[in-house]
Amino acid sequence: MFESLSDRLQNTFSRLGARGRLGEADVDEALKEVRRALLEADVNFKVVKDFVGRVREQAIGENITKSLSPAQMVVKIVNDELIHLLGDEAVPLASAQPGPTIILLVGLNGAGKTTMAGKLGLFLRKKHRNPLLVACDVYRPAAIKQLETLGKQIQVPVHSEGTQVSPVTIARNGIAEARKNGHGVVILDTAGRLQIDEALMQELEEIRAATNPHETLLVVDAMIGQESVRVAEEFNRRVPLSGFVMTKIDGDARGGAALSIRQVTGVPIKFLGTSEKVDGLQPFDPPRLASRILGMGDVLTLIERAEENIDKEEAAKMQKKMQKGKFDFEDFLSAMKQMRRLGPLQQILGMLPGMSQLKLDEHINEDDLKHIEAIIQSMTLEERRNPDIIKQSRKERIARGSGSELEDVNELLKQFREMQRMMKGMMGMMPGAGSGRPAPTNNKGGSGKKGKSKKKKARAPQLPGARPGMPGFGPQAGLGPNSSPSDIESMLRNMRKDQ
Known part of the structure; x- marks a missing residue:
């Protein structure tokens, strides 16, 4: 993810650094390239316009043009604004006291909710939060089987009641089982639905009202680009969201969805699905991701991954x-x-x-x-x-x-x-x-x-x-x-x- 954007930005700043002291024309030329790179990465037009405007406002002035290393200062400003665009800081999952913490996963068909439920279950098991997976997708029998298979693979129990019971009842019963058995987290895997399907959106509202989740996470396919923003706005209107989970980012070199969705909706991204493997999940951290986009690396994540594996x-x-x-x-x-x-x-x-x-x-x-x-x-x-x-x-x-x-x-x-x-x-x-x-x-x-x-x-x-x-x-x-x-x-x- 972000490969093409990262390459464009790094090349732009490399040329900028070769010029020594910078004038207003130099900064404007570089920002024109930044603007083009962001638009080609499928970032929302208004988001790009605001971003470039904020960078220019800070980059044009006495503090920059008389700086000993003006190009580095411009990079720092872009880095700071990227962090702001992505959400300033990492937002952790809620932790209810007393438990269990209830997490409701929602999203379109094919976004990867069931796989994400398994990944999230493994992530929480490693954090010793004793999760329970609940299969609420009664419209796709294969989803129930898939979740049960994932549960065995990651050693996390699954509550399922087949396809003849309503999703609301299954969700309630799953939470009751979690309380009885002392589970710290309940992950509700719901059916995929289009935001224009009134009946299924109404069902989602009923599930939310019945379970009162601490987290309502929209699972977003990064491959759909700016369409993800429209999807997010409609879901957020019907079932107020607490966060996003971006999937399939390893298959999207542009990354426009991640750069747009937080700024447009005001809802934070909480996780990134980094691969098809069940352990391919990492918490979303704006400063680290901004650093990677600008080619400055993300050594902390690498160290954490090494310590774990x-x-x-x-x-x-x-x-x-x-x-x-x-x-x-x-x-x-x-x-x-x-x-x-x-x-x-x-x-x-x-x-x-x-x-x-x-x-x-x-x-x-x-x-x-x-x-x-x-x-x-x-x-x-x-x-x-x-x-x-x-x-x-x-x-x-x-x-x-x-x-x-x-x-x-x-x-x-x-x-x-x-x-x-x-x-x-x-x-x-x-x-x-x-x-x-x-x-x-x-x-x-x-x-x-x-x-x-x-x-x-x-x-x-x-x-x-x-x-x-x-x-x-x-x-x-x-x-x-x-x-x-x-x-x-x-x-x-x-x-x-x-x-």
Whole structure:
């Protein structure tokens, strides 16, 4: 989400920074680009007009034009106004005392309410709030089955009564069950409905009146753009909303809905659905999101995600082995699995300052990483721990077992040996790894003599992290303070599968 907008804004401010001191004409030219970028991102026209007007009012004046770094001041003003546009600060879910806290999920057909109910249930279970899911969509039997399946997957109980009972009765009974069994939160999953369907909107009003929810969240599909604003206004008129949940943001590069909906309705966004996975949910935080849009990263979210998904003891063991140069395929396989828990690599790069504009090659996807995993898993435990014993006959067996070419296995082994040689140097550049002094690094290219790389044939998979800056290790996900865009770019090039 926001990729195209982020790229446009970063390019605009990069050109602005090259001009040194700024005049009014310079600022106006930059703001014209900002305005165009926001409109192309499908942001509401009035919202764009007001936003640009506020930025210009602050950017044109003595404080800016005589500043030592005027371009940075303009970026700061845009950042502050973006934060204001998105809602100033994160708004947490309500917490009723005494419980249970009742959350009513509403929205259009196909917006992803049932999936979001499961994601929210998992999020709250991890927060130890003991949620209960209630299936109130009696018009779609598959929705009830889907919610029950999600409940088993995330280990959250589901209250359902089939399709012959009214949604109002099911909601009441679900709340009664929650009180009886001591649940802290009740999540009511209602049927999708069009805002122009009077009968279903009336039913929604009845559910709200019967349950008196502490949160009424509209689940909004980010892909519908400005239409989401009209939908939000109509739902808010019929059942006063307390927040929005934006879904499918990983499939929308523009992000106009998120930038418009808060400003137009005055209702805060509370969550973003970041992927199709059941754990793909993150609280909406305006300052962090504004920082990511402007290419300044979101390190706090990355750290939180790492703390939640990375086994600290396992990471510490790997760090010690890496320092001693004893890192083997068994460790690498474990590291790859931990890294994948953090999310897609492009998403991780977007959280690192200055990294968001690095784009992965279009051929790189999860299948490439799975291919590498398959090769490693085709090795015996002894081979993983002692890669040097893997000779020709073993390579052929590993290739057959993983459905790969012999060339793939050779390339993986070659890059792994290179990575092992560089490991101590890489760890010397990472905080908390031994003395912390940068160790000498091999400046020669990984293949070919005198640093010249040979053009490879083919299709051999490339080993992620065969260069300094390999992600997946330690609390900083392997990027030490001395990592640079060129380091990351080199790492990504090593991941590319040539066609």
